[in-house]
Amino acid sequence: MTESPEARAKREISITVNGKPETVQVYAMERLLDVLRHELGLTGTKEGCGEGECGSCSVLIDGVLVNSCLIPVLQAQGAKIVTIEGLASNGHLQALQQCFLDCGGAQCGICTPGMILAAHHLLSNNPQPTLEEIREGLSGNLCRCTGYTQILEAVAEAARREAAT
Amino acid sequence: MKNAPIVGTSVPRMEGRDKVTGHAHYVDDMVLPGMLYGTTVRSRIARGKIERIAFGTGIDWNTFVIVGPRDIPGKNCIALIEDDQPCLADGMVNHPEEALLLLAHPDRHLVPKAVEAISVEYHPLPAIFTMEESEAQSQIIWGRDNTFKSYRIEKGDVDAVWQSADHIVEGEYTTGAQEQLYIENNGMIAAFDPHKGLTVWGSLQCPYYVHKALMKLLGLSADRVRVVQMETGGAFGGKEEYPSMIAAHAALLAMKAGKPVKIIYDRMEDMAATTKRHPSRTRHRTGVSKDGKILGGEIDFTLDGGAYKTLSPVVLSRGAIHAGGPYYWPSVQIRAKAVATNAPPHGAFRGFGAPQSLFALERHMDRIAQVVGLSPVEIRRRNLLKPGQTTTTGQTVEEQIDLGKLLDRALELSDYSAKKEQFAKANQQCARKKGMGIAAFLHGAGFTGSGERFLGSLVGVEASADGSLRILVSSTEFGQGTNTVLCQIAAEALGLRYLDMGIAQPDTDQVPNSGPTVASRTVMVVGKLVESAALGIKETLAASGMLGDSYSPEEFRSACLGYVRKHGKLRSLVQYQQPDDIVWDEEKYHGSAYAAFAWAVYIAEVSVDLTTYQVTVDDFVALQEIGRVLHPVLARGQIIGGVAQGIGFALYEKVIWEQGRMQNGQMTNYIMPTCADLPSIRVYFEELGNIHGAYGAKGIGELPMDGPAPAIVNAVEDALHVPFHAIPLLPEDIFAALSESAAPESAATSARGKE
Structure with a gap:
């Protein structure tokens, strides 16, 4: 099987998501959106357009509202991220x-x-x-x-x- | 003791909690072990023969699953009305973005690279892109004459009208394609088990449409195909027919791979390849008396169907039947046809042909008003249908609807007269011109004519092993509130609490075919059946002696539990029976087209900035009679959402075509309204009830799509005194028209007084 060039470029990234520290092996230029959904299973963050127009993939990075489809995951290294899964606590809705x-x-x-x-x-x-x-x-x-x-x-x-x- | 009513109250949305916490499960949120990622290789040309497909270097093709038309075990078609649309083009392509080949691979990053490495050589053939080219038959691209379907609706003797009319008013009106633009792109997952058969999970409106298409394509029996609807992130008709295509592709890949395959479209693929609202052209020729009464008219209604038939005949039918609007036509001839062009097939979109023909009519009514010398209000008032009169198809208005009163109330709510006067004065000094526009219209609920009889929808309610109740329907939730309202209806019928009811996930292995979730039919038609099915449970329990005349929810549950323990199961199934008074002649297109119509008057207040030529809707009044409001919050949400799409249809959303391909398939350049673009949309209801609907409800899903475009464009004319006959109406169109306005009579429209 072919090893894609990206596979060789995978690296370790540490982020804190909804208060929980996470370390993931990802491609540097992979979209934060995909890392949240595919690597961390946080599928509450949605893709609508993939180009920063619709806001469906909005998350907070260190308190700043961003479109996670426009953020290479490398840029989130060390950041504190909040997704929709991080809002309700112990089953209580905000x-x-x-x-x-x-x-x-x-x-x-x-x-x-x-x-x-x-x-x-x-x-x-x-x-x-x-x-x-x-x-x-x-x-x-x-x-x-x-x-x-x-x-x-x-x-x-x-x-x-x-x-x- | 009588429980508090549930119908008519705003109970919490059944699946709402999952939606606000991010736990609602859409198809792209689902992962199966060993799943591959599938994609579609598409045609880059509009029409031609496929000469050669080359697989380029740099890709290890042995690691890919590749499916072509030869891999189809059954018939290479997407079964719908006619089997003319191939699942994969075989030798010949008829539109850009037509599916040619399918690929799947375990590494999703490699899939787009593989698509890029495939090159297709074509022998191009001449293609046609407009209705006019199709009608001229310079190329025959479909059937004998490029015509998918034509209808003629006739009432009275139109030919006699031209002699007696004081005025004959003509006009031509056009509407453009519109993308449904659900925020969740299309997607499907398929898995094949040689013992159990095929299962697909997807974003879709009509599980049994997909089921039927897969059986034919794959040569599988009904019990070997299972279709499951996942949470669906908007549809608006855009997930009525095309999901069958995506399910077919995923299924072919999964069967060849022996592994589950997921296909998720990205936005550009979804916009360029899947269906949109049919572009339309309507020509009116109307005979009117000097006091403004319509004597009769000819209406030519034409739709661009794209390259294959798909649903065009039914969209055309609804458009044609609505072409006369809420007015009395002593005589009329409506000639409707859907023609073929080399564009991806156009399809279902909220309103289904009616927004197109009603845009034309409601613009034309303003035109007639000008010619006769009456106000837009007065021309409508003098022609509105009254109880006892007949529609264009000869259907008698049975209900006691007073459309004049509905019009008056809308005028009052919008402060129409005072504002119109005030704007007329202010406009003389101001570079921001303001105007008011009206649209009066109707929308028929349910399938047209004998459609509901042919569907014969089946609905069930069953008690589970723990005694709880759940509704069994294939009717799907995609935002409108299907789950919530059907549970309200069942709970109300049984005198139980809303939360005592559940509803099964639409899964063809679990639920009967309650028909497609389209045509504003769910609450009215399926809701009525849910009510009957729920009552059937109660009757069974009562007949068995397990339930008394009065009971608490707990007693009802324990009666269910007892019955299930004793008899194994408790299920009540009900099938639709068309009422005897609904009679439809399919040959003559005459009779009761719909069991019920919802009626509406919408009024738009707009301003046009003469520096930017941008139109802003400043206020919008949406008043409608919908039988009965079952859930005030959801009903209001349906109307506001529909009006917002109507505003987009009128002022923002333009598909740029080149050689049959959408050029602006991105949210960046196909512009839908944001919350900063929309006015407060004020919603008001009248409730007259409806004997055919659950608790008096009529359908409302599509209604709000019909009125905004004509109301807005009428308001723009009121502001600028320049007529516009085409939507979308963009700033550049207004600029162009004002630049030319030295010639006040547009070439597209003429009127003459009788000599």
Whole structure:
């Protein structure tokens, strides 16, 4: 069997994903998205376009919201990564996740993980955003099902519930 | 004690928790041991003979599984309406991106390199790319005359109209292809076990369509083919017919390899190779009285079907039947045809032909208003269907719908009159021109005519070994809320709690054929059957003496448990029976086309920036009568999502074609609306009930796709006083039209008063 040139280029990368240190053997230029999905089995992060347009593969790297399809894994060496699997703890949904359920923010669900991470990132930096700020914060994430209204409402509701607690 | 109602409340989405936590399982999330990665080698030309296929150097081809048309054990076709579409082109290609060969390898990184190393030599043949070229028959590329299907709907004597009409108004309107753009690309996994047969798992709408296609292709009996739907990340019609092709490819590879094979399309492949909304051209010629009454008309409705028949006849049928809209036509002749071009076949997309013909009609109504000298409101009001009148197919409007009132309410909700007046004044001073546009329309739910009778859908409800209940249907969830609403219906029917109900994963080994998940039929038709099947369980338990007249959920469960222990199983199966009053003449295209219509009036408020020529939708009112709202959050979500796709259809989404191939198959250059592009979409419902639907529901999935495009383009005309006859309407089109607007009469449209 042919050994591909990439196979010879595999190297060890250490990253922390959802609080757990991981060491993986990967190609340096492999997309972070593929490493999360294939090597670590974290399939909650989705691929929609593979070119950074749709935001379905959004994750946080050291608190920064990125499209994981555009990140060579080498660039994530040593970084702390948060994926959708890292949000709910011990089976308890975050308020934001609950609001997506209550408000109809998830339909087919494929954009939902990325959308929730983008919203989570927005609310972490701006706990009480205006509607325009929510629109701006989520404008890098495409959804074909909802027409966005109920997603925007879910984020606004999460901010409201957070303020009420 | 009567339980609190479940139908009409917004219970949590059945699979919602998995979706918000990232645990929902889509096909690309599934890995089988020893699985190979498959891919498709495709045609680069539109039409020609395949002369030679060369496997280049630098690839160890012995490590690849390679499948060609000779490896097909059964018939080389994707069975649908007609078996004209090959699974793999055999000697001849008829469109770009047609599948030629299949490859699979354990290392997914090597697969694209192998595709690049394959070169195909063709003997090109002349190809045709427009409806006009197809009609001119300069090349015959399909059948005898390039025509997949034609229909004629006739009512009254149209020829008599031209003499008596005060005005004859003509117009031609066109719509472009539109990509469904579900965010989850298409994908399938196939595995073959010589003893048990074939299993495919995939992203799909219609498990039994795939099942049928695989049986024919592979020469396998029904019990040796199993199709399982995975969580599906959007579909909109785009996963109605093409998944059969991908399943076929994965199956052929898996059978040859003796290992499971996964095929996942990337975005560009998905956009370029799979189906899109049919481009259309509609020509209207309408006779109108001086007081604005439609006397009769001719409507020529033509669809570009692409290279193979696929679903074009049915898309054409729905488009033709909706071409007269919600108006009374004393006489009409609708001539519809779908023609062949050398593009990948166009297919199902939410609305299924109706958005095309309704765009034309609702633009044409504004045109008629201008010619007659009435307002867009008044021309519609004078022609709206009334109970007791008949549609273009002669179907009597039985329900007590007052479309005039629906129109009035939409006008009030949008503050139409005041805004129209205000904009007319403000536009004189402002470089940002504003306008208001209306669309009135209808959408038939369920299969057309006798379609539901032929489908004969089967639905089951069964008690599991632990006494819990689950619904057995092949109807699929892909975002619309199938799982949730069907469970609501069953729980309501039995007086149980929503969470007492479960629904089986669509798996042809487990569930009966409840028909395809298309045509806005799931809640209305399948929902009604779920209700009956659920009641069947209760009747069986009561007849056996295990259940009294009143019971708690716990008592119901223990009765189920008792019955299953005693008799082995408890299952209630129900089959669709078409009501006697639904009579359809397939030959004459006359009669009850649909068991129910949903009705709507949409109003768009737009502004056009005369610096950028960009149109912005500032407000959107979507008012519809849908029988009964079973789940307010889901129903509203369906409408908003449909309107958003309609706004894309009107203003953003343009497929750039070159030699039959989509040139902009990326999200970077095929633009769908983001949340920053859309207005607040305000949704309102009227509920008149529907005797044919579960708890009075009608279908709503497709309805919201029909109205936005004409409402928006009507509003743009209101703002600019320049008519537009084609969508998508992009800034460059507006720029071009305004540059030419010295000639106010467009060549495409003419009107004459009677001499």
